[in-house]
Amino acid sequence: MQKLMLLIDDDKEEQEILKAAVEKADPDVSFAWAANAYRAGLFLEQVLPDLIFLDYNMPGINGLELLSSLRKKEKMKHVPVFIYTSALTPALQERARTLGANGCLEKQPDTKRLVRDVQDALRTVAGTKYHPIH
Template sequence: MSINPAPRPAASHRSLRALIVEDDPLFATVYKETLASAAPGIQIELAANGYLALMSLKTHLPDLIVLDLHMPGLDGVAFLSILKRKDCLLEVPVFVVSSADAEVMAPLRALPHVHVFAKPIRPALLRQLARQTLAESIDQRTSQDEPRHLLHSKLTAFVGGNPALQREIARQFYELTPDRIARLEHCVQQRDLHSLREWCHTLIGTSSMIGAQNLYDQVNTLRDYVDAKDADGIVRQVAAIATELRQIAVMLANEFDLYDEKS
């Protein structure tokens, strides 16, 4: 499908715009409210699939796109392949938020200005990401020669990037760790292989975000055991992942002094 994107209005006369491409009304509403709080006055359009998103691009060019992958009709992967062929759209930042398999997500990280996150993303984190990216969009208007420093999806908790964002990622991981371990262990007790697969998707995205390679490898091993329906292997691997999650949580809490924070 070909598209002829709308011309970009003069920088000084254009409001910030965002496009949310998500077929689940609940997630779409959460994203819309989060972006609105991140940038008061921003104009937000919703599209339930890639085709409707492309139609929107014919009339308005966004400063940010939040994109799901699994959608009816034209899905997120197909939408991205079309989007990134257009020079005028190449630098539009895209936040892919999905629970898709690692094999689907990994190639997307190589695309320019595409940042991949596990679904669900915490609203506070999305708000911080949006503020940073939209602020850079405003700066870009005043100086077209100034390079854009968009957040990379593989930011670790210790190296590079925005300190406030690093702290938010660390806090999210630390607070969610006990619940994640409990849910994993419950899935094992109930022999719920479907839910275990879903947790593998989530934890792979999380480990990629914080740069936890050991956790990433352990979760991939768990997925292999789940696919093979190896009950003993699943029990051993979930125990190993629980230990790794606790160790990372303690490390992040020490690094960012999270113990004294009030919930």
């Protein structure tokens, strides 16, 4: 059964980078992108992803605010959510975990490391196949 990962991030370039990493991490995972909290809300009304990567720095509603909102919805309580940001700090990690994030990942140009980070995140979704990159 194919898994679905949703990225919520206002940066189109980050969407392309993460999509490429997901394709390398596991070609059987499909990928969706929402550019902001509003679009994510519309998407989530129709589709429940298996995993969400959520940018912290977005205009309007930031990632932590959206995470808090998502965790209040019954159907979203058990969907793994990872904060995905270039501004990762210990304080942000602690706040994200307090609000219900499954983890935090730092945006980075190192493709191999990003693929490993995506594979680690995918391990939170039962039944996902993994294709190690060497």
